[in-house]
Amino acid sequence: MQVGIDQIGFYTPNKYVDMVDLAEARNVDPNKFLIGIGQKKMSVADQTQDAVSMGINATLRYWNKIDQDKVGLMIFGTESSVDQSKSASLFVKSALHLKPEVRTFEVKEACFGLTAGLMMARDFVRVHPDQSAIVIGSDIARYGVNTPGEVTQGAGSISLLIKSDPSILSLNDGHSAYSEDINDFWRPNNHTTALVEGKYSTQVYLDFFSKTFGAYKELKGWKTQDFSAIICHLPYTKLGLKANRLAVEGQDEETSERLLTNFEASKQMSMQVGNIYTASLYMSLLSLLENTDLAPNSLLGLFSYGSGAMAEFYSGNIVDGYEEQLDPEADRLMLSERQKLSVSEYEKIFNKAMEVPEDGQELISDEKPGRWYFAGTKNEVRQYKQK
Structure with missing residues (x-):
């Protein structure tokens, strides 16, 4: 099922x-x-x-x-x-x-x-x-x-x-998770706005991406070239671009171009709306679906990150007729x-x-x-x- x-x-x-x-x-x-x-x-x-x-x-x-x-x-x-x-x-x-x-x-x-x-x-x-x-x-x-x-x-x-x-999108079995008790971003009960260590949070985000993406590929026995797109949580779109660049390091030209092109499609809504925290990754998914044509069964990788910090990489396959x-x-x-x-x-x-x-x-x-x-x-x- x-x-x-x-x-x-x-x-x-x-x-x-x-x-x-x-x-x-x-x-x-x-x-x-x-x-x-x-x-x-x-x-x-x-x-x-x-x-x-x-x-x-x-x-x-x-x-x-x-x-x-x-x-x-x-x-x-x-x-x-x-x-x-x-x-x-x-x-x-x-x-x-x-x-x-x-x-x-x-x-x-x-x-x-x-x-x-x-x-x-x-x-x-x-x-x-x-x-x-x-x-x-x-x-x-x-x-x-x-x-x-x-x-x-x-x-x-x-x-x-x-x-x-x-x-x-049909979700695949298996995931790669990684968490640590750190202070890159938090909001105490007596604060109405968040506290953030911007440069540190960026480093942690990219480090957790590398860890979970690598572990997920090992778990599934897949390679980067197997993915049609890799989408990310986007606190701001440039950070997701940095993660995507890490993903395509050492890849052939066709794989690199495909992943970077589809990342561009996935960031369009975020560029217009900004950071929406828990929903950001899934706004990236919607933006990808609405701004490019994906073949049935295309493999999508999804990187979710929450400061403090918890990250998970998982995947799904595009269902035929998703456009409807x-x-x-x-x-x-x-x-x-x-x-x-x-x-x-x-x-x-x-x-x-x-x-x-x-x-x-x-x-x-x-x-x-x-x-x-x-x-x-x-x-x-x-x-x-x-x-």
Whole structure:
């Protein structure tokens, strides 16, 4: 029995700031952001957009296409949690009117959260082949206004439906994992923005990539040339490019060109959205699927990394007809219809979003009709509404 990804839903907030504008405001050469970091735009979440609302909106992208009664599990991976106890998945479950019997919880390990959920969902479906699972990654990457990490912020969500006989990507058995207790990136309970050792985190990321990729090939008895594409978690696109360059060292020209070309396709969305933590790798997957033509059974390698640090390399094979499950026009429209913010507007919205609204204050969204948003708290209980 094959188990894998059957549906992919994507959502990002309706505002963005341009990296050229940001560079000029920070008195930096724009090429440092455009080329050195590899980013063009960055989605900006306002006070009405959080991990939960984005997760609902991402799941709604495919919700009416699936057999909703067969969903038996929902896992929410995030490092932008809205509650220290209650899982974000329960808010989503309520919004979607999922049946009470659905098992649901939240997982955390920096940017590794969605992958951890995916692996649990895969095992769940193997034991319950007549059921499906929803796994959501949803995050707002925040380092603060005018900080070294500012250019690597972003916001968005990816929702995956995992089931037997999948329509997009069939997951292979086996994986390579590697973890260490280190401090390259973390966010203490008393911090609203992350702390990061940028250069150290880059070194760890690339080291963990080399370890897991090498171990995975040894485990499976495969070579680099067997992969049609290798996609990565992208805190910023230049870092994934560095990993891809490590992968193609010493390879023949055809292999190198294929992997680098497909990596370019996989980074297109990230260049427009920025870092979305747990969902970043899977936005890379969606970007690859929508920006290149992959032959049935093409082998994809996926590198997942979460600071602190946990990494995993695994693979899947493209399912024939995967294109029919995608909606690239709607994704492009979502990105193109976002409101461009001036740097001063971005700073005001960013700082306002960091504030906790007064209990009882009702927040109003400027999103499209049909989208879900955070409407504030009532008696300290979070309220979510559909516009």
